[in-house]
Amino acid sequence: MFEKRSWIRLPRNVVIGHGVIEETGQMLSELHLSGTPLIVTSSTPKVIATDRVTEQLASDPPVELVETARFSSVEHVIERAQAESAGYLLGIGGGTVIDVAKMAADELGVGFVSVPTAASHDGIVSGRGSIPEGTTRHSVAADPPLGVIADTAIIAEAPWKYTTAGCADIISNYTAVRDWQLAARLKNAEYSEYAGALSRMTAEMLVGNADSINQGLEDSAWIVMKALVSSGVAMSIADSSRPASGAEHLISHQLDRIAEDTALHGHQVGVASITTEYLHSGQDGNWQNVHDALSNIGAPTTVAELGHSAEDFTEAMTTAHEIRDRYTILGNGVSEAAAREAARVTGVI
Ligand SMILES: NC(=O)C1=CN([C@@H]2O[C@H](COP(=O)(O)OP(=O)(O)OC[C@H]3O[C@@H](n4cnc5c(N)ncnc54)[C@H](OP(=O)(O)O)[C@@H]3O)[C@@H](O)[C@H]2O)C=CC1
Ligand SMILES: O=C(CO)COP(=O)(O)O
Numbered sequence: 001m002f003e004k005r006s007w008i009r010l011p012r013n014v015v016i017g018h019g020v021i022e023e024t025g026q027m028l029s030e031l032h033l034s035g036t037p038l039i040v041t042s043s044t045p046k047v048i049a050t051d052r053v054t055e056q057l058a059s060d061p062p063v064e065l066v067e068t069a070r071f072s073s074v075e076h077v078i079e080r081a082q083a084e085s086a087g088y089l090l091g092i093g094g095g096t097v098i099d100v101a102k103m104a105a106d107e108l109g110v111g112f113v114s115v116p117t118a119a120s121h122d123g124i125v126s127g128r129g130s131i132p133e134g135t136t137r138h139s140v141a142a143d144p145p146l147g148v149i150a151d152t153a154i155i156a157e158a159p160w161k162y163t164t165a166g167c168a169d170i171i172s173n174y175t176a177v178r179d180w181q182l183a184a185r186l187k188n189a190e191y192s193e194y195a196g197a198l199s200r201m202t203a204e205m206l207v208g209n210a211d212s213i214n215q216g217l218e219d220s221a222w223i224v225m226k227a228l229v230s231s232g233v234a235m236s237i238a239d240s241s242r243p244a245s246g247a248e249h250l251i252s253h254q255l256d257r258i259a260e261d262t263a264l265h266g267h268q269v270g271v272a273s274i275t276t277e278y279l280h281s282g283q284d285g286n287w288q289n290v291h292d293a294l295s296n297i298g299a300p301t302t303v304a305e306l307g308h309s310a311e312d313f314t315e316a317m318t319t320a321h322e323i324r325d326r327y328t329i330l331g332n333g334v335s336e337a338a339a340r341e342a343a344r345v346t347g348v349i
């Protein structure tokens with residue numbers, strides 16, 4: 001009997017461009033979202049973006065401020081949405097706000113629209129939510145946003161570090177796909193040629209456009225947002241974060257456990273991918289290309305730039321294989337000496 005099946009969940013409308021926040025009302029009606037939304041946001045996006053959205057709505061919606069990516073925040077949003085009889089949720093802000101709103105909407109079974117105000121990683125458009133629980137840091141499946149409104153004028157004004165973090169998250173797709181292919185070969189993991197090729201092509205296009213990614217240029221926000229959407233689609237096709245998350249993400253998740261809130265997600269996965277590329281291809285392999293791609297767009301390439309210690313990075317590398325059932329180049333664990341050597345040769349420590 002033929003047993004293959006695939007169920008691809010994607011956003012229905014994705015609007016990217018200068019001033020598109022003014023088209024939020026139109027998108028909401030095209031999505032047939034009814035009732036009053038609950039707006040989920042944080043301090044800065046509330047000032048720069050929220051009023052511009054509420055002005056387009058028939059009634060003044062309630063606003064819930066989120067500070068941390070915690071299940072308690074998700075619970076507060078759920079309670080507030082129930083108390084206000086919200087018809088759907090609008091998340092306006094960075095990755096934390098969007099994750100919390102996405103997870104709450106998923107739990108409530110209502111629609112969710114993502115209005116990212118910073119292009120910091122591909123979770124802002126994907127069907128994945130990432131809230132730390134116990135020792136778990138990686139993302140889990142959640143309903144993707146029905147719509148995404150990414151105003152490049154707003155995103156271009158966000159601190160530059162968020163844009164370089166978004167670029168680094170995309171550059172890490174190279175090693176993520178390599179890990180996925182390795183797992184397919186060694187462990188018979190299910191591999192999608194379409195998702196793998198799309199993820200890799202997304203990284204290639206971003207790196208190919210690196211000369212146009214510069215602070216102060218709205219074109220940078222455009223290029224990065226397109227890449228984040230494309231990476232999100234790759235994850236939707238795979239129904240997994242596999243196309244965009246390999247050993248470099250495992251190492252980053254461990255760093256978040258060891259020394260929380262030290263560096264941005266995208267910056268951590270970028271630095272870690274230099275070392276995992278070295279593990280894949282050796283001293284004369286492609287790690288220098290990964291390093292140069294990060295360096296060209298101004299993302300960190302060393303542990304010191306991240307604010308982590310060499311010891312913490314080594315510990316993350318040697319323990320990362322334990323945190324998830326996802327086979328990567330880390331195999332059943334790399335030794336401390338091997339981890340140090342990989343980080344030393346590549347100049348990461
Ligand atoms: N779902 C997924 O697949 C993934 C989820 N994640 C998760 O995402 C979270 C990190 O998200 P990230 O976006 O990096 O950071 P955060 O959302 O934690 O922080 C973003 C910060 O940027 C500020 N900000 C947002 N937009 C603007 C703007 N336009 N101008 C000025 N400041 C702005 C916010 O300010 P203020 O606080 O003042 O409002 C906030 O402090 C983590 O919890 C991580 O685990 C990471 C990767 C993938
Ligand atoms: O960050 C992600 C993809 O870029 C999601 O990956 P995880 O599933 O490892 O959290």
Ligand SMILES: [Zn+2]
Nearest residue numbers: 121122169269
């Ligand atoms: Zn990521």
